Amino acid sequence: xxxxxxxxxxxxxxxxxxxxxxxxxxxxxxxxxxxxxxxxxxxxxxxxxxxxxxxxxxxxxxxxxxxxxxxxxxxxxxxxxxxxxxxxxxxxxxxxxxxxxxxxxxxxxxxxxxxxxxxxxxxxxxxxxxxxxxxxxxxxxxxxxxxxxxxxxxxxxxxxxxxxxxxxxxxxxxxxxxxxxxxxxxxxxxxxxxxxxxxxxxxxxxxxxxxxxxxxxxxxxxxxxxxxxxxxxxxxxxxxxxxxxxxxxxxxxxxxxxxxxxxxxxxxxxxxxxxxxxxxxxxxxxxxxxxxxxxxxxxxxxxxxxxxxxxxxxxxxxxxxxxxxxxxxxxxxxxxxxxxxxxxxxxxxxxxxxxxxxxxxxxxxxxxxxxxxxxxxxxxxxxxxxxxxxxxxxxxxxxxxxxxxxxxxxxxxxxxxxxxx
Numbered sequence: 001x002x003x004x005x006x007x008x009x010x011x012x013x014x015x016x017x018x019x020x021x022x023x024x025x026x027x028x029x030x031x032x033x034x035x036x037x038x039x040x041x042x043x044x045x046x047x048x049x050x051x052x053x054x055x056x057x058x059x060x061x062x063x064x065x066x067x068x069x070x071x072x073x074x075x076x077x078x079x080x081x082x083x084x085x086x087x088x089x090x091x092x093x094x095x096x097x098x099x100x101x102x103x104x105x106x107x108x109x110x111x112x113x114x115x116x117x118x119x120x121x122x123x124x125x126x127x128x129x130x131x132x133x134x135x136x137x138x139x140x141x142x143x144x145x146x147x148x149x150x151x152x153x154x155x156x157x158x159x160x161x162x163x164x165x166x167x168x169x170x171x172x173x174x175x176x177x178x179x180x181x182x183x184x185x186x187x188x189x190x191x192x193x194x195x196x197x198x199x200x201x202x203x204x205x206x207x208x209x210x211x212x213x214x215x216x217x218x219x220x221x222x223x224x225x226x227x228x229x230x231x232x233x234x235x236x237x238x239x240x241x242x243x244x245x246x247x248x249x250x251x252x253x254x255x256x257x258x259x260x261x262x263x264x265x266x267x268x269x270x271x272x273x274x275x276x277x278x279x280x281x282x283x284x285x286x287x288x289x290x291x292x293x294x295x296x297x298x299x300x301x302x303x304x305x306x307x308x309x310x311x312x313x314x315x316x317x318x319x320x321x322x323x324x325x326x327x328x329x330x331x332x333x334x335x336x337x338x339x340x341x342x343x344x345x346x347x348x349x350x351x352x353x354x355x356x357x358x359x360x361x362x363x364x365x366x367x368x369x370x371x372x373x374x375x376x377x378x379x380x381x382x383x384x385x386x387x388x389x390x391x392x393x394x395x396x397x398x399x400x401x402x403x404x405x406x407x408x409x410x411x412x413x414x415x416x417x418x419x420x421x
Contacts, residue, residue, distance in 0.1 A: 011142040012091070012117060014234035019092035022232070024065050024136075026225040027098065038162050038259055038302050039072035041080055042327035042418040044131050047257040047304035048160025050313045051419040053130070056083045060129040062118050062151060063137030064088040067099030073133060074108040080418070087129070089114040089121060118147050121154065128156035135164040135302075140235050144247055152251045152307075160256065160306040166238035169292065170299025170354065173209030173216060175238075177201075178231055194224055197231050215299045215354040241301055242289040248305050255285060256312065259302035260413035262360055263353070264288035269295060299354050315410070318419040319402060322382030325418040326406065328375050336376045343369035351412055362408045367393055367401035375405070375415065 045051050057077055061070045070088055077084040088111055090096050096115050103111050114121075118141070132151055141147045151161060180200065185193050201210065201220045210216050222230070239247075241264070245255050258264050266287055270276045279287055292298050318324045328336065339347060343366045350359050364372065367388065374384055381402060388398040409415035 011235045015140050016091040018228075018232070018234055019065075019090075020094045022225050022228040023092060023095040023098055024225060024229050025068055026223055027066060038135055038164055039069040039076075039133060040327075040329060040416070041073060041076040041082070042325075042416040043259065043329060044073070044133075044160070044162055044304075045418060046315055046416040047259075048131060048162055048306060049158065050310075051315075051318060051417065052158050053082055055081070056085055057131060058127060058129045058156070059084055059086045060132045060151075060154060061086060061088045062121075062132055062134045063140075064090045064099055064133075065092075065095045065136075067095075067102040069133040069135055070099055070111065071102050071106055071108065073131070074103070074111070075106050078108075084108075085110070087112045087114065087126065089116060089118060091115070091117060119150055122150045126154060128159065129154050130156050130159045132159070132161040134161050136166075138163065138239075139166045139237055140233060142235065144237075145250060148247055148253070149251045152253050155307070157307070158310075160304050161253070162302075162304055163244075164300055164302045165244060166236075167292065167298035167301050168238040168240050169296045170213075170215055171238050172296075173211075173213045174230060175236075177210060178233075178236060181231060193232055194228060197227060214297070214356050239301065240289065241292050241298075241303075242285060244301065244303070245285045249308060252308050253305045254308040255288075256304045256306040256310075258288070258304075258413075260351070260353075260411075262351075262411045262413075263295075263298060263358070264291045265411070266291035266294055268360070297353075297356060315417050316403065316406065318417050319381060319399070319406060321419055322380065322385075323419070324381045325378050326375055326381070326384070326402070327378045327416045327418045329414055329416055336372050339364065340369045340373040349412065351414075360412065364408075365401065365404070367397055368404045371398075371401045371405045372409075375409075378418075 045053055059073055059077075061067075061073070064070050067088070070086065074084045074086055086108070088096070088099060090099070093115055096113055100113060103109075118137070132155065134151060138144050138147065155161065177197070177200065181193060181197055184196060198220045204211050241255075248254055264287065266279050267276050269291060270279060279290060282290065339349070343364055346361050346363045348359050348361055350357050370388060370391070370393075371384060374387065379387075384402055385395060385398045388401070389395070393401070406415060406417075
């Protein structure tokens with residue numbers, strides 16, 4: 001039997017009904033929105049905008065849900081002295097109502113809320129956007145290509161899009177369960193689908209891929225909205241990174257960078273220098289696809305897309321500027337402190353990724369360890385130079401230490417450059 005699917009013409013309405021019942025993401029008062037790295041202004045500036053930001057930034061939150069990215073970007077840019085001019089769009093009235101409440105709670109004013117499909121934005125006379133947040137949405141649209149075309153047409157020439165999509169390999173097991181529930185749900189006497197799915201999950205054999213998948217270890221204990229979004233969504237697709245690059249190229253865009261580049265580095269997964277040499281000769285996307293296939297664990301992809309014709313700017317070029325700031329992401333203060341105390345030793349740096357803990361090894365010099373200590377405050381390059389100079393470190397050494405720390409930590413998605421002007 002083939003997959004149990006809803007007819008294409010009814011998908012958008014079915015997805016709308018789903019999110020009216022299960023607004024997403026769920027509201028978790030204990031979780032800082034800034035832990036959503038894709039939605040931080042410095043991450044967007046670093047990867048999508050080449051740090052070309054004036055005093056006002058036009059933002060589209062496309063498929064904004066309950067407003068996590070709306071809050072993170074709005075509050076974040078405002079805190080950096082940049083006025084956010086935001087348009088929010090979503091199909092769901094229930095999600096938008098929560099997003100409005102969230103904006104009011106944090107003092108975000110002037111947001112334009114639109115309750116409609118992303119495709120329909122093409123009919124409006126909208127001023128171009130500098131940045132578009134598009135997180136966890138492409139998985140659920142009826143046709144990905146037309147949606148990406150609409151968004152690419154709405155970008156300003158120097159703009160970019162932050163995208164999160166599901167990764168196919170890391171979601172192994174989910175889609176057979178979705179099909180099983182749809183089949184059971186269509187039978188006479190079908191009960192509540194959430195209750196049915198919990199009962200199915202609680203009775204799976206050890207050999208089932210759901211049981212084996214480390215990203216799904218939370219099992220039947222996850223909150224109802226999370227369970228519904230994982231197993232009940234009427235339209236759910238996942239992508240490999242090569243597929244995403246092809247979709248973007250078709251609308252004149254390209255992938256410009258990843259939130260956590262180390263996830264897309266195949267070199268640690270290759271056993272010989274000969275194979276590593278082959279990988280080094282590949283394009284960025286070929287290496288990323290190779291890493292995805294070899295790891296088999298990527299359940300989401302978080303990356304940035306920009307117009308394909310735009311030249312790539314090396315972020316390291318900004319490290320020569322005194323006013324460039326090194327913005328910490330993903331790591332808390334304690335983690336930076338621990339790393340800074342390990343001068344001269346090989347350190348294992350562990351990063352959480354879904355249900356996994358991924359480890360990379362690094363060795364930091366004494367100067368680099370001092371830079372790591374300072375990172376938690378988001379210091380400027382000039383401030384780091386001055387502090388190290390006061391400790392007897394000359395300019396060449398301090399610049400080498402800044403560059404060394406940046407190269408390691410940016411690969412982990414733990415440091416981004418803020419050089420907006």
